[in-house]
Amino acid sequence: MIQEETLELLEWHRLCQHLSTFAATKLGAIAAEYMKLPETQEESSQLLAQTEEVYDLEQRLNTALSFEGITDIGDALERSDLGGVLSGKELLSIATTLAGVRRLRRLIEEQEKIPVLKTLVANVRTYPEIEQEIHRCIEEDGEVSDRASPRLREIRGQMKVVRERIYRKLQDIMQRQSGAMQESVITQRGDRFVLPVKAPQKDQVPGIIHDSSSTGATLYIEPSSVVELGNQLRQYHRSEQIEEETILRGLSAKVAEVKEDLEDLLAAATILDLAVARSRYSWWLKGNPPRFIEPHEHITLRQLRHPLLIWQQQHEQGPEVVPINVQVDPKIRVVAITGPNTGGKTVTLKTVGLAALMAKAGIFIPAKVPVELPWFEQILADIGDEQSLQQSLSTFSGHIRRIIRIIEALNPTSEAPTTASSSLVLLDEVGAGTDPAEGSALATSLLKYLAEAAGLTIATTHYGELKALKYQDERFENASVEFNDQTLSPTYRLLWGIPGRSNALTIAGRLGLRPDIIEDARTRVGGFSEDINRVIAGLEQQRREQEEKAKEATQLLKQTERFYAEVSQKANALQQREKDLKQQQEQEIQKAIIAAKAEIAQVIRQLQQGTPTAQNAQKATEALGKIAEKQLPKQKQPVKIYRPQVGEKVRIPSLGQTAEVLNILEESEEVSVRFGIMKMTVPFRDIESLDGKKVEVPEKAKTAPPANPSPPPAPKSSPVIRTSYNTVDIRGSRVVEAESDVEKAIARATESGVLWIIHGKGTGKLRQGVHEFLERHPQVKRFELAPQNEGGAGVTVAYLT
Incomplete structure (x- = not known):
């Protein structure tokens, strides 16, 4: 089938293997490795929506979704439905899967803006009662717990009693017959407890011989005194097995009752894990979500990189991946790519083909935004040789057989196409492998047919005649892979609108072929061909110059944007600072007003409580004056000299300490400071500011003593106002x-x-x-x-x- 052949040719299965490494569960990995492509655009859009929501969710949560405990329980569900008895470990896997899916569902339901994922888990039933019952009956190692049933607890209790009696009897025999023991240890053979007895002394320990050592020197004997107890223990063990099987059968039946719901749960978990794998793979590729466009819109795939080459570069130390630009006008139906061999034409075809497949499968494409391309119903390719000695097929025959299958897939009725299908056709070296004249004519006819039958055809070729189709039919476009004449090597860049020129003579000359041979060949090619090559070379030079100018313009734009951002940031910072200062000033004014009102109210209350006298009024006036002097803003005077302030940090160089100023003693030119738990008073000259300024002590003006000193004022009897x-x-x-x-x-x-x-x-x-x-x-x-x-x-x- 040509669709499957195309997937092989484009190496789609390798991409799916890479995708599977990003899955969290075995089920998700298998689903990714054998992923089926959607058949409708709606299905592809649904898958893309899942991928985008998981991508956004994990970016928003800043952590990966956890699938811990979720395992493949499909076989266990099938066996339970057929009446089989599940083991304890299988039941535990079911319980952990139920818990894991419940955690995922709860996380998704708590988030916003993920409607597709919420719909996916909306009808999932996780049966917590079955999970709890399994954990009640089954231990973490998969064994049936004593809690499972009173009968089982009773049996195991009786087994413990019998086992202890056996141990006591055997230990007593070992002590009495220590000389006959090869070593003092109780061991088991099968389900019987035995003692290792030296072969010559076997008669000292009568009983049943269950085994012997490889040399025959040791016999493992079950003493006769414990045979009956061993028989009892075996009966209890059989009863234990029957009870355990009954419990496991009951749990298996409960699982079988809800088998369909558990299969739906498992399917939802697998779909979610596959979406997670697509999201994480897309993030790793640095991909962007594609948008499916209508027929009248441009195909835009800028800086498109081959996903398998990215993997090779990252994991296998491969060369750096050269991106290509694919921008196709809506009216274009056929693109002819020309250029030298090993120039990257085939890689271009595969890159475009994989991009179309990734979009259909819901995977982001490693290209720059916007990523826009049609939803192709079919992606059909003829890439590489299909030679077969057994079938006697040449390269040309192999190509033609595959092209026939492509045409049949495009037009099953074998009638002339009336409308183009929404298909992408990729042809490598169309018409190659036969006579150039006939091959060129066949390729021209084939491409004209595909222009009618397919949505878009991209073909690589060496035929110069195909380059001229662009100037005969507006549905055709030329592209070429760039070649460096100086290094004689391809650059792997794709140039649009310019056909590739012949480089054979140029390469031959630079490699050292005789000049006379080169000149003779040029005359045989013809002057017209040389003129075309010169025109193409000129176009390529103009394109390179335009690209250089575009790069310079881009850099200039980036610099301008950066400068604008810096200026805007500084302006915003200044505005914010001004706003903060204004707000702070307003807060200080409000505090001052509140404090002043409180102090004034205190003065008024004291006046009201006391006897109204002139002296009291004078004191109140003085108090109000002090309040006004303290609260009203004062005009700031320029600071002439450095003076420490209370609460300020200063340095004491002589002590090598930084201290806090507690008090300033202007009279004695000292400050009271504290550092750590120490407090002390130091002179002004012994301190300095944190930035190294010394305290400047102004000279004191000499004042003459007053002629008639007045006596000191009498102490005030009135109380000081409390503020x-x-x-x-x-x-x-x-x-x-x-x-x-x-x-x-x-x-x-x-x-x-x-x-x-x-x-x-x-x-x-x-x-x-x-x-x-x-x-x-x-x-x-x-x-x-x-x-x-x-x-x-x-x-x-x-x-x-």
Whole structure:
């Protein structure tokens, strides 16, 4: 059959073998290796949809679909349906297959945008009750479990008792007759327990001899005292076998009842695994999904690579695969490819043929997007020689016989074709193997016939007459494989619209054939042929120049796109940064407003609680002034000198340490710092910023003492206003963490002169730790528990210097 011959010629079976290596199960591998091609475009579209959904699903999940536990249970199902008893391992395989398919179905049902796969598993029944029953009755090693039935548990219990009695008796005999023993061990021959007895001392251990060693020096004897027990054990063993068979038969019957559903389940798992194999093979090929086009659309296969050559390159260290471009106008019915031998014409035919077969089978094609080609009802090929000494067939005869079968497949009625069928015909060296004049004429007639009968015909040829068909019939197109005149080697690139020129004389001259012979041959070819060759050479040169310009334009476009992307990214980053800064400023303003409102409310409450006097009003005015001064944004002055800030990290070069600033003592030009668990006070000159800046200490202006120093003001009797800036809440903190928070709060509340520390009552450990810290702190004059209305024992008030 010509279709099967075509598959052999295109090496489709090799591709299927490669595909099978990507299957997850044995069933999937077999289905891939013997994959049948769909008969309708709808079937092919369905397969492509399955492949695409699996491809997208595994990319989205970032993991492979698992077929763990799924095995080929087809034979077991057939035998159960015929009333056979399945073994424990076969039943376990059924149980694991049910579980594996259930996991796959659940995963697919949880996903979105995979309607074809969901339809595939929608009606699959996995019978969890049968799976559970099998696991209840069968152990992991395939043996029947004691749980399977009370009768079996009872029998095995009795067997254990008898076996222990046998062991005790045999051990007693070994101790009493130790001198007669070849070695102190109890062994078995068949299902009988025996002792290895030295042959000369066999009378010391009366019983049944079941076996002997190869030398005859050792006899394996079952002592008479345990023969009856051995008989009992054998009876129990037979009863155990009968009960196990009953259990296995019952499980096999349950499987047989749902055989059809389990066959459907197995078929769905195989279809899914085959789709997974197609998806993973497509990913490995770096393929893209094809689109089946209508007759009025262009065939587009750009950068198409031969899949078998890709495999050879990856797995067999083959040469790099040279891609080809196949772009055919809708009106074209015949493409004539010309060029030198070993130039890649035959590989081109096979590449196009395999691409069409892969599309039909639902496999992505190794070509760049878009991948567009028709759905070919038949793919028919005549590639290579078909010589046969037995049949007395020449190369020409072999070609003609195969072409006859192709024509019969295209037109079974043997009448003149009225409409072209949706078939792809691939002909290698059409008309070769006979007289050139007759072969050229036959090839021309054949291609004209195929232009009417087939959807697309691609033929390779050496005949110059076929190159001229393009200019006589718009349904014909020329293509050629490129040849490098300098290296005398093909480039394997396919050039469209340009016929191949004859390279025979050029090659012969470069290889060293006498120039006079070459010139004589040129005169015999004729000037017209030389003119054609020069025209073709000029066209090839123009094409190369255009391709170079196209490459330069492509590179320039890529650079422009990259620059545009960089500029857009930077602009977006600046816009985002500006947006973030604005949002941050708005948040800070809102925080300041909330804090100011709270502090103002506190001042108002204190005024309302006290006696309305001028002094109180003055204090409230001063407090509000401080709030305004603190919360209103201040105009930033340019920083003249470096000054450390509280909470900032600084470096102490003399100690080789990085420390955190806890407090700044401007009067003594010192800072209080902490590194690790150490706290210390160091002069300004001993610290520097993390980027190496030294602290610049301004010179102090000398001031004359006042003539009439005024006495120090009397201590204020009025309470300091409590705000969020002179209050710190350390409840729930550990003592070490609380010390850090209190230190920062002291630095913040220096102006107010008092700090409220909320530590809560609890166990009192936190309060005790805070008091010990305040006792040794240089800025704390004294501290006490707050009044009852301010928190009592849960709050400590510290008065600062």
